[in-house]
Amino acid sequence: MRTILILTGLLFAALSTTAQSVNVTFRVNMSEFGGTIDASGMHLAGSFPTGTWTPSARPMTNLGNGIWSYSQILPVGFQLQYKFVLGNDWPFGDENVSGLACSAPSTSNRALTVSGTSALLPAVCWNSCNTCGVVTPTSNITFQVDMSQQTIDLNNGGVSISGSFNGFAKLPMVSQGNGIYAVTIPLATGNSVQYKFRNGDAFENPLGPCASGDFGNRVLLVPSSNTTLAAECYSACGACVPIGANYNVTFQVNAAGLTVPTEGLHIAGTFNGFTPTAMINAGGNIYSFTASIPQGSTILWKYLNGNSFDFAESVPEVCGSPDGFGGFNRTATGPSQNTTFPLVCFGSCDSQCAVEECLANGGTLSAPSNRSFCIATGSPAGINVTVSGAVGTNQRWALINATGNIIETRSNNSLFNLDNKPAGNYSIRYIRFENNVTNIGSITNISQVGSLVGCYGVATNAINIFLRTEPNGGTLSALSPTTVCTNAGSATAISVAVSGNSGEFNRFGLTSAALGQQILLSNTSGNFNLIGLSPGNYAVTHISYQQGVSIANVQFPSDLEGCYDLSNSVSVTIQSCGGASLTSSPNPTSGPSFVTFTSANEDYATLEVYDMNGRMVESLFNQVTTPEKEYRLEFSGANLPNGIYLYRLTTGAEVMIDKFMIAR
Numbered sequence: 239m240r241t242i243l244i245l246t247g248l249l250f251a252a253l254s255t256t257a258q259s260v261n262v263t264f265r266v267n268m269s270e271f272g273g274t275i276d277a278s279g280m281h282l283a284g285s286f287p288t289g290t291w292t293p294s295a296r297p298m299t300n301l302g303n304g305i306w307s308y309s310q311i312l313p314v315g316f317q318l319q320y321k322f323v324l325g326n327d328w329p330f331g332d333e334n335v336s337g338l339a340c341s342a343p344s345t346s347n348r349a350l351t352v353s354g355t356s357a358l359l360p361a362v363c364w365n366s367c368n369t370c371g372v373v374t375p376t377s378n379i380t381f382q383v384d385m386s387q388q389t390i391d392l393n394n395g396g397v398s399i400s401g402s403f404n405g406f407a408k409l410p411m412v413s414q415g416n417g418i419y420a421v422t423i424p425l426a427t428g429n430s431v432q433y434k435f436r437n438g439d440a441f442e443n444p445l446g447p448c449a450s451g452d453f454g455n456r457v458l459l460v461p462s463s464n465t466t467l468a469a470e471c472y473s474a475c476g477a478c479v480p481i482g483a484n485y486n487v488t489f490q491v492n493a494a495g496l497t498v499p500t501e502g503l504h505i506a507g508t509f510n511g512f513t514p515t516a517m518i519n520a521g522g523n524i525y526s527f528t529a530s531i532p533q534g535s536t537i538l539w540k541y542l543n544g545n546s547f548d549f550a551e552s553v554p555e556v557c558g559s560p561d562g563f564g565g566f567n568r569t570a571t572g573p574s575q576n577t578t579f580p581l582v583c584f585g586s587c588d589s590q591c592a593v594e595e596c597l598a599n600g601g602t603l604s605a606p607s608n609r610s611f612c613i614a615t616g617s618p619a620g621i622n623v624t625v626s627g628a629v630g631t632n633q634r635w636a637l638i639n640a641t642g643n644i645i646e647t648r649s650n651n652s653l654f655n656l657d658n659k660p661a662g663n664y665s666i667r668y669i670r671f672e673n674n675v676t677n678i679g680s681i682t683n684i685s686q687v688g689s690l691v692g693c694y695g696v697a698t699n700a701i702n703i704f705l706r707t708e709p710n711g712g713t714l715s716a717l718s719p720t721t722v723c724t725n726a727g728s729a730t731a732i733s734v735a736v737s738g739n740s741g742e743f744n745r746f747g748l749t750s751a752a753l754g755q756q757i758l759l760s761n762t763s764g765n766f767n768l769i770g771l772s773p774g775n776y777a778v779t780h781i782s783y784q785q786g787v788s789i790a791n792v793q794f795p796s797d798l799e800g801c802y803d804l805s806n807s808v809s810v811t812i813q814s815c816g817g818a819s820l821t822s823s824p825n826p827t828s829g830p831s832f833v834t835f836t837s838a839n840e841d842y843a844t845l846e847v848y849d850m851n852g853r854m855v856e857s858l859f860n861q862v863t864t865p866e867k868e869y870r871l872e873f874s875g876a877n878l879p880n881g882i883y884l885y886r887l888t889t890g891a892e893v894m895i896d897k898f899m900i901a902r
Contacts, residue, residue, distance in 0.1 A: 258313070258314045258354070259311045259312060259313050259314065260311070260312065260314060260352065260353070260354065260355060260356045260357070261309055261310070261311055261312075261356040261357075262309065262310060262311075262312050262350075262352060262356070262357050262359065263307060263308070263309040263357065263358045263359060264282055264298075264307070264308050264309070264310075264320070264359055265301075265305060265306065265307050265358075265359055265360065265361035265362070266280065266298070266305075266306050266322045266361060266362055266363075266364060267304050267305055267361040267362065267363050267364070267369065267370045268280065268304045268305075268306065268364055269303060269304030269305075269370055270304075270363055270364070270370050270371075271304075271364045273324070273331070274324070275324050275325070276324055276325025276326070276330040277325075278297070278325045278326040278330075279297060279298060279300060279306070279325070279326075280297075280298040280300075280306040280322060280323070280324065280325075281293040281294065281296055281297055281298060281322075281323045281325065281326050282296040282298055282308045282320060282321075282322060282323070283295075283296065283320065283321060283323050283328075283332070284318055284319055284320025284321065284347070284348075285318055285319045285320070286310065286312075286318065286320075287312075287313075287316075293323040293325070293326050293327055293328065293332075294326040294327065296308055296310070297326065298322075304370075305361050306322075312352045313352065314352055314353065314354050315351065315352060316351070316352040317349075317350075317351050317352075318349070318350045318351075318352065319342045319345065319347040319348065319349055319350075320347060320348050320350065321333050321335075321346070321347050321348055322364065333346075333364055333365045334346040334365060334405060335347070335348055335365060335366070335367065336402040336405075337402040337403065337429050337430055337431045337432065338366070338367045338426070338429060339367050339428070339429070340362075340367035341367075344451075344452040374426045374427070375426070375427045375462070376424045376425060376426055376427060377424070377425060377427050377460055377461055377462060377463055377464050377465060378422050378423070378424050378464040378465075379422065379423055379424075379425050379458070379460060379461075379464070379465055379467065380420055380421070380422045380465070380466040380467060381399055381411070381420065381421055381422075381423065381433070381435075381467055382414070382418055382419070382420045382466070382467055382468065382469035382470070383397065383399075383411065383418070383419050383420075383435040383469060383470055383471075383472055384417055384418055384469045384470065384471045384472060384477065384478045385397055385417045385418075385419055385437070385472050386416065386417030386418075386478060387417075387471070387472070387478055387481060388417075388437055388472050390437065390438075391437050391438025391439070391440070392438075393438065394438030394439045395408055395410065395436075395438055395439070396410065396411075396437075396438070397410070397411045397413075397419040397435065397436070397437060398410050398411055398435075398436045399411055399421055399423075399433055399434070399435055399436065400433065400434055400436055400441070401431055401432055401433030401434070401455075402431050402432045402433070403423060403425055403431050403433070408436060409421060409423070411435075418469050420469075425460045426460060427460055427461070427462045428459070428460060428462070429459075429460050430457060430458070430459050430460075431457070431458050431460060432451040432452060432455035432456065432457055432458075433455060433456050433458070434454075434455055434456060434562075435470075435472055437472065441562060442472050442473040443473050443538065443560075443561060443562045443567070444456060444470075444473055444474055444475055446474070446475035446476075446559075447475060448470065448475035448476075449475065449559075449560050449562075452564075453560070453562045453563055453564060454560035454561065454562035454563075455562075456470075473536070474536060479534055480534065481532040481533065481534050481535050481572075482532065482533030482534050482572075482574070483532070483533055484530040484531060484532050484533070485530070485531060485533060485572065485573055485574065485575055485576050485577065486528055486529070486530055486531075486576040486577075487509075487528065487529055487530075487531045487537070487572070487573065487576075487577050487578075487579065488526055488527070488528045488577070488578040488579065489505055489517075489526065489527045489528075489529070489539065489579055490520075490524060490525070490526050490578065490579060490580070490581040490582070491503060491505075491517070491524075491525050491526075491541045491581070491582060491583070491584055492523050492524055492581055492582065492583045492584065492589070492591050493523040493524075493525060493543070493584050494523040494583065494584075494591035495583075495584075495591055496523075496543055496584055496691060497543075497688060497689075498543060499543070499544050499549075499688065499689060501516070501544060501545045502516055502517065502519060502525070503516075503517045503519075503525040503541060503542065503543060503544075503584075504516055504517060504541070504542040504544065504545050505517055505527045505539055505540070505541055505542070506539065506540055506542060506547070506550075507529075507537060507538050507539025507540065507567075507568075508535075508536070508537055508538045508539070509529040509530070509531055509537065509539070510529065514542055514544075514545050514546060514547070515527065516545070517541075523591075524581065525541075531572040531573070532572050533572045533573065533574050534571060534572050535571070535572040536569065536571060536572075537569065537570045537571065537572060538559070538561075538567040538568070538569055539567060539568050540553060540561075540567055540568060541568075541584055541585075543584065543689060543691055544689050547680075548677070548680040548681075548682070548686065548689065549677065549680070549689045549691075550677070550680075551584050551585040551691070552565060552585050552676040552677065553565065553566040553567060553568055553585070554566070554585075554586065554587050556587055557582075557587035568582075584691070585676070585691065596672070596692075596693035596694075596695075597629055597630075597693070598629055598630035598670045598671055598672055598693045598694050598695035599627060599628055599629040599630065599670060599695040600625075600628055600630075600668055600669050600670050600694075600695040600696040600697035600698065601625045601626055601627035601628030601629070601668070601670070601695075601697055601698070602625070602626055602627055602697060602698050602699060603623055603624070603625055603666070603668055603697050603698075603699050603700070603701050604623070604624050604625075604626070604701075605621055605622060605623045605624070605666075605701045606621065606622060607788060607799070608621075608786075608787075608788075608799035608800050609621060609701065609702055609703050609704060609786050609800070610703075610704040610706065610783075610784055610785065610786030610787045610799075610800030610801045610802075611703065611704070611705055611706070611786075611800070611801055612706060612707070612708040612709075612784070612801040613659075613661060613705055613706065613707060613708070621666075621701070621703065623666055623701050625668055625697065628668070628670050628695075628697070629670060629695070630670025630671055630672060630693075630694070630695060631670075631671070631672050631673060632649070632670065632671050632672070632673070632675075633649065633650075633668070633669070633670050633671075634647055634648070634649055634668070634669050634671070634678065635647065635648045635649075635654075635666060635667070635668055636648075636666070636667045636668075636669075636684070637654045637664060637665075637666060638664060638665045638666075638667055638684050638700075639662060639663075639664055640662050640663045640664070641683075642683045642684040642685055643682060643683050644681065644682055644683065644684065645659070645664070654666075659705060660705075661705050661706050661707050662705060663702065663703070663704055663705075663785070664702070664703040664704075664705060665700040665701060665702050665703065666700060666701040666703065667684060667696065667697060667700050668696070668697040669687070669694055669695065669696050669697070670694065670695050671690070671692065671693065671694035671695070672692060672693040672694070674691075674692035674693055675690055675691065675692035675693065675694050676691065676692065677689070677690060677691055678690060678694075702786070703786075704784060704785045704786030704800075704801070706742070706784035706785065706786075706801045707784075708801065708803065709739070709740050709741030709742070709782035709783060709784055709801065709802060709803045710738060710739050710740045710741065710782055710803055711736075711739060711741075711779075711780055711781060711782045711802075711803040711804045711805035712736040712737055712738045712739025712740075712780055712782065712805045713736065713737050713738050713739075713805060713806060714734055714735070714736050714778065714779065714780050714805040714806050714807070714808050715734065715735055715736075715737070715808070716732070716733070716734050716808050717733040717734060717735050717764075718731065718732055718733045719732075720732060720808060720809060720810050720811065721810075721811045721812075721813060722768055722810070722811075722812055722813070723812075723813055730767065730768050730769045731765060731766060731767050731768055732748075732765075732766050732768060732778065732808075732810050733764060733765045733766075734746065734764040734778050734780070734808050735764060736764065736780045736805060739780065739782045739805065740782060741782030741783055741784055741802075741803070742783070742784050742785055743782070743783050743784070743785070743787075744762060744780065744781070744782055744783075745760055745761070745762055745780070745781050745783075745789060746760060746761055746762070746763070746764045746766075746778060746779070746780050746781075747759070747760040747778070747779050747780075747781065747795070748760070748766050748776055748777070748778050748810070749776065749777050749778075749779065749794075749795070749807075750774065750775075750776055750897070751774065751775040751776065751777070752772075752774050752775070752825050753825070753826070753882075753897065753899060754794070755777070755794060755795065755796075756793055756794055757792065757793060757794065757795070758771070758776075758897070760789075764778070764780070766778065768810075768812060770893070770894060770895035771812055771895070772812070772820060772821060772822075772894075772895070772896040772897070773812045773813055773819070773821060774811075774812055775809065775810075775811055776809075776810040776811070776812065777807040777808065777809050777810060778807065778808045778810060779795065779804055779805060779806075779807045779808075780804070780805035781795075781798070781802055781803070781804055781805070782802065782803050782805075783798075783800065783801065783802035783803075784800070784801040784802070786800055786801065787799070787800035787801060787802050788800075818835065818836060818837050818838060818887065818889045818892050818894055819834075819835060819836045819894075820833070820834075820835045820885060820887045820894040820895075820896045821833070821834050821835075821896060822834070822885055822896050822898045825897075825898045825899060826898070826899035826900065826901040827875075827898065827899070827900060827901070828900075828901060828902045829902075830872050830873060830874050830875070831872075831873045831875060831898055831900075832870060832871070832872055832873075833845065833858070833870070833871050833872075833873060833885050833896070834868060834869065834870045834871075835859075835868075835869050835887050835894075836863075836866060836867065836868050836869070837863040837864075837865060837866075837867075837889040837890075838865060838866065838889075839863075839865055839889070839890060840862060840863065840864065840865050841862065841863055841889045841890040842861070842862050842863075842889075842890075843859060843860075843861070843862070843863045843887065843888060843889040843890075844857065844859060844860050844886075844887075844888045845857070845858045845859035845860075845869075845871065845885065845886070845887050845888075846858065846885075846886045846888075847873060847875075847883055847884070847885060847886075848883065848884045848886055849878075849881065849883055849884075850881065850882055850883070850884075855878060855883070856873065858871050858873060859871060863889065875900055878900060879900075880899075880900050880901055880902060881899070881900060882897055882898070882899050883897070883898055883899075883900065884896070884897055884898075885897075885898065
């Protein structure tokens with residue numbers, strides 16, 4: 239698995255306690271199961287301390303006669319949710335015990351609290367709380383809904399019911415006349431079921447005590463006898479209330495403390511099909527909207543700081559009713575005259591908006607310079623990201639792709655999983671925020687951060703990451719002789735070519751063996767002018783590299799970091815073949831340097847020492863030379879700092895350079 243480790247500057251201490259643990263054996267009886275079990279066999283998945291909800295982590299043993307078993311040591315008092323799976327992964331199918339006595343509330347999972355003794359659990363039947371062969375008594379329940387105040391969506395299936403008894407799929411209902419629709423369903427006696435009526439694909443949103451289930455679902459405890467339920471008004475509790483004439487209702491909201499986007503505030507409710515509609519800025523932070531509302535009708539609505547539900551307010555329960563999605567809508571009854579509703583603050587039941595000073599600060603992120611990683615190399619990539627100067631109660635890290643979409647988020651210093659992520663450019667962003675920021679979970683793109691409501695601060699910078707396929711440095715071959723002379727009139731260049739290479743960027747480098755393979759020259763052509771280089775051994779190498787690899791200040795190939803690959807090297811030999819010559823030794827030197835030179839002609843010659851900034855630091859020779867005479871001079875350099883320097887020999891029209899290093 240490929241991961242990027244995000245570490246904050248905080249120090250976490252690990253606390254450990256010793257608790258009693260017992261052995262628990264889970265069993266399931268598949269003898270009455272008519273489906274297919276995968277060849278990998280039955281598996282167990284759940285909220286276990288390790289391998290959480292990973293079916294492959296817990297293969298069950300086939301005991302014969304349809305019985306499968308799995309045992310694990312668990313802490314006493316541990317509250318577990320689990321289910322049996324028809325193979326080693328979820329696509330093979332898993333059971334659903336939603337609404338049954340053995341299920342965890344509001345889930346399709348089984349529930350268990352580990353007792354103080356080892357337990358051999360009953361071999362329950364698939365999709366049941368009971369052992370196989372036990373017949374659960376049922377009652378025929380007739381559900382009825384009054385659709386007389388609705389327009390039936392016949393194009394999408396008409397009227398239906400969905401509930402925990404059928405996985406919330408559509409079950410068509412039959413018209414009984416006068417707008418009443420009904421269907422009869424056999425249900426297990428004593429079970430608690432949740433359900434909603436549907437018009438086409440839309441779910442109702444009932445109000446009142448009948449909507450006490452999850453997401454505003456209706457709830458029924460199945461009686462012990464066949465029962466016909468009273469017709470409920472669609473999206474209401476009880477019978478339908480007659481609707482009178484329409485009156486104008488003006489809605490008002492105070493946006494104080496919000497950062498309102500250019501599209502302004504919007505409203506969505508029963509009066510506009512919950513389609514976000516722009517409100518009018520009535521001055522300052524006040525926005526209003528007027529709609530024609532039937533007298534006596536139920537009004538549901540929300541205000542939005544933008545033009546979509548991603549920016550919807552969080553309505554307090556005290557002035558709202560369940561919206562079916564774990565939150566609340568504002569609610570009222572259609573008045574009997576034109577009415578202006580009282581002014582309220584966005585996300586509040588009050589008219590006085592409290593605006594607190596926001597001190598949240600996202601701080602500044604820092605990370606090592608290497609941010610380029612090859613994928614599919616067999617070793618995980620990691621980047622140590624730290625944050626400084628951050629302030630705020632809560633934090634969140636986000637991994638973002640090149641289009642700004644948030645791929646993954648973390649609320650602590652957990653691992654970002656890059657396994658199976660495509661090659662591309664990514665970035666890590668960081669935010670600190672207070673508890674009054676309630677819509678942070680709706681942000682799916684970094685461009686939406688400005689729509690957050692409440693106190694927050696975003697880090698001043700992002701850490702860019704370059705995830706790439708591994709390049710290929712290719713095969714290098716010489717296009718010209720690799721042994722050259724230093725004297726005028728002979729070859730003074732080397733040309734190479736590369737084949738089979740791949741990568742976003744390419745570069746050739748000439749290194750010196752005398753300087754520990756230091757890179758002396760580099761280019762993108764593979765053609766190197768060798769004039770001025772001292773006799774000795776050199777090599778040319780090709781590098782293919784991906785975005786994010788920095789080569790600007792690299793002196794040695796071993797200093798490279800990131801996603802790159804090197805070719806083979808082509809050896810180059812520079813010889814003194816007559817004419818002037820210039821050599822120095824030892825190189826590098828920790829003491830004095832000895833320089834030797836000759837001149838082919840009787841010429842006025844100078845020998846000077848320069849630093850890498852082009853500044854002459856000493857003149858060693860300044861006179862007429864004797865042809866073919868070897869001159870040997872000593873240069874102390876005791877007053878110079880460590881570094882690279884140049885001997886420059888000028889004889890007539892010829893200039894020669896020899897690099898040497900002082901390293902004490």
